[in-house]
Amino acid sequence: MEKKNVKGDGKMAHNVKCKFCDETFNRDIVQAVKVSARRYAHLRCVPEEDRDKYELVPLAESKDE
Numbered sequence: 001m002e003k004k005n006v007k008g009d010g011k012m013a014h015n016v017k018c019k020f021c022d023e024t025f026n027r028d029i030v031q032a033v034k035v036s037a038r039r040y041a042h043l044r045c046v047p048e049e050d051r052d053k054y055e056l057v058p059l060a061e062s063k064d065e
Helices: 048-053
Strands: 015-017 024-026 032-034 040-042 055-057
Touching: none
Parallel strands: none
Antiparallel strands: 015 024, 032 040, 032 055
16 A cells, blocks of 8 residues: 555655754755755754755655646
8 A cells, every 4th residue: 555645646755853953844845954874954954064064855846847
């Protein structure tokens, strides 16, 4: 059985918890950075001087585009 998000469009939500603020967010909708193998953070939570250390996670493409 395939998991579906609330909208039921067949795509699974990628909910993650920010390493810095502990807020849960969908990394397909909110700009995120990968801070380790299995951890993510909001781009806004990463200090400006540390942003080049982390991999920027691409946002999911919208079906409207």
